[in-house]
Amino acid sequence: MPALKDLTALIHDWYPPATAEPWDAVGLVHGDPEQAVKKVMFAVDPTPEVAEEAADVKADLLVVHHPLFLKPVHGFAATTPKGRTLSRLVKADCALLTAHTNADKAVEGVSDALATALGLSDVTPLVPTPGPARDKLIAFAPADAAPPVRAALAEAGAGRIGDYEFASFSSSGQGRFRPLEGANPTIGAVGQIETVEEERIEVIFDRVHRADVVRALLAAHPYEEPAYDVLELADPGVTDVGLGRIGTVPGGTLAQFAERVAEVLPATSHGVRVAGDPQRTVKRVAVCGGAGDSLLGQLAGSDADVYLTSDLRHHPAAEFLEQDGPALVDVAHWAAEWTWLPVVAERLAAAIDVDTHVSTLNTDPWTMHL
Numbered sequence: 001m002p003a004l005k006d007l008t009a010l011i012h013d014w015y016p017p018a019t020a021e022p023w024d025a026v027g028l029v030h031g032d033p034e035q036a037v038k039k040v041m042f043a044v045d046p047t048p049e050v051a052e053e054a055a056d057v058k059a060d061l062l063v064v065h066h067p068l069f070l071k072p073v074h075g076f077a078a079t080t081p082k083g084r085t086l087s088r089l090v091k092a093d094c095a096l097l098t099a100h101t102n103a104d105k106a107v108e109g110v111s112d113a114l115a116t117a118l119g120l121s122d123v124t125p126l127v128p129t130p131g132p133a134r135d136k137l138i139a140f141a142p143a144d145a146a147p148p149v150r151a152a153l154a155e156a157g158a159g160r161i162g163d164y165e166f167a168s169f170s171s172s173g174q175g176r177f178r179p180l181e182g183a184n185p186t187i188g189a190v191g192q193i194e195t196v197e198e199e200r201i202e203v204i205f206d207r208v209h210r211a212d213v214v215r216a217l218l219a220a221h222p223y224e225e226p227a228y229d230v231l232e233l234a235d236p237g238v239t240d241v242g243l244g245r246i247g248t249v250p251g252g253t254l255a256q257f258a259e260r261v262a263e264v265l266p267a268t269s270h271g272v273r274v275a276g277d278p279q280r281t282v283k284r285v286a287v288c289g290g291a292g293d294s295l296l297g298q299l300a301g302s303d304a305d306v307y308l309t310s311d312l313r314h315h316p317a318a319e320f321l322e323q324d325g326p327a328l329v330d331v332a333h334w335a336a337e338w339t340w341l342p343v344v345a346e347r348l349a350a351a352i353d354v355d356t357h358v359s360t361l362n363t364d365p366w367t368m369h370l
Contacts, residue, residue: 002352004095005033007040007061010351011099014344015109019129019241020102025067030086031095037061040348042341043359044334046096050361051085055092057357062089063344065110065337067098103340105129105241108347110289113340115245117264118285118308125242126286127298133207133236138200139217139228140175142187146199152220153201157209169202175227186222204233244288244295246304254280254306254327261308261329265339268332268362269369275317276327282306286326289336296320310336334364 008028020026041059043050046068054062068082076083089096103109105125115123137158141149150168153159159167175198179185188194205213210230217228249257255278262272282305288295292309293316299307304326310333317328345356 001036001038002354003033004028004031004035004037004061007037007348007352007354008033008097010348011063011097011344014347015099015102015106017102019105020100023070024101025070026098026100026102029068029096029098030089031061031097035060035093035095037095037354039355039357040345041094041357041359042345043361043363044337044341045363046082046085046098047363048081048084048088050359050363051088051092051094053359053361054094055088059092059094059357061095061097063097063099065098065100065103065340067100068096099344103344104289105243107240108343109241110337110340111243111245111287113343114287114289114308114336115247115285116343117339118260118287119249120245120247120285120287121249123245123247125240126244126246126288126295128242129239131236131239134204134233135207135210135213136202136204136231136233137213137217137228138202138231139221139226140173140198140200141221141223141226142175143172143197143199145222146170146201149217149220150201150203152216153203153213156205156212156216158203158205158213158216160205167203170199172197172199174198184224186224207232244286244292244298244309246284246286246302248283249285251281251283254278254282257282257285257306258329261331265331265335266360266362268335268364269366270332270335270364271369273312273330274327275321275330276306280305280327282327287336289340290333293317300325302326308336332364332366334362 017027037060039059040061041054042063044065046064076086078084078087154166161167175196178193179190187196254276258272258274284304286304286307288309291311293312300323306327308329312330341358345358349356
């Protein structure tokens with residue numbers, strides 16, 4: 001039976017906490033990393049009712065999308081709803097883990113799941129997240145010392161590219177120098193110009209490893225004063241993660257697309273709101289799980305025919321539509337994000353030996369629509 005730390009590591013590998021927004025609060029909220037986990041429950045909101053369901057199904061871990069404590073607290077007395085939620089989980093010996101904006105951006109995350117549920121193809125991030133800032137190190141070493149220097153650089157984190165490691169490039173040349181008084185040269189003599197057959201070694205690495213890589217070079221290099229350059233790469237490129245998704249549907253009208261949305265998403269009192277000509281042709285669809293009005297500016301000049309998200313406000317929506325941009329479809333926040341739960345549950349069950357349970361409890365705050 002896997003330990004909580006094993007599941008936490010796996011979920012963090014899929015949805016890295018470092019990719020969460022700075023204001024967010026994600027990761028393990030409660031639980032002993034060493035405790036065994038047999039059953040995992042998934043839900044959007046950590047409400048008292050959800051905690052009760054987790055206890056009823058005997059879950060050892062509850063994975064939620066929305067944070068229980070987005071701001072620091074000094075306690076969790078059961079006199080408050082949040083306190084009751086955590087108190088119930090503690091009594092049931094059920095751990096709590098949050099994957100929020102890190103799950104929004106990730107591959108097979110919230111927006112990906114929403115795009116898949118709606119049948120989008122050729123899906124890419126709406127706002128791609130830049131890749132990590134990278135550097136290149138260029139160093140020069142005697143030919144016989146080049147292999148251990150390359151190995152030391154690799155062990156320090158250089159030369160990792162995607163699914164490859166120990167990546168480097170070498171070219172041969174001649175190095176020249178004259179040791180001065182006080183030097184203790186490995187090769188040559190004080191006062192004499194020396195010519196040495198050397199290799200030029202080039203490696204790239206994530207900038208966070210810069211200090212480690214330089215230290216490794218200096219420790220492994222045979223020279224007292226090795227020559228090297230560290231260059232900051234101008235464009236780190238983009239990854240396949242990021243906010244929102246945009247893709248293609250076979251075609252149809254805005255009205256037909258809205259009907260498809262209503263069929264696919266869990267039913268809520270909110271329903272599906274549409275802004276735009278019902279007969280407008282829809283082929284390119286942009287989506288963002290959760291509150292996505294912050295991305296309206298990104299869509300104004302895009303080729304999207306419609307943008308689906310939640311929590312759109314009157315004035316931003318009206319001003320956006322005046323720019324002749326995409327039509328708008330507004331759905332319940334909970335419903336849009338719920339589509340991720342079956343995806344992550346199936347993914348976890350396939351990766352590790354646990355039982356899973358997806359909560360269908362509707363935690364959308366709106367209960368009537370007249």
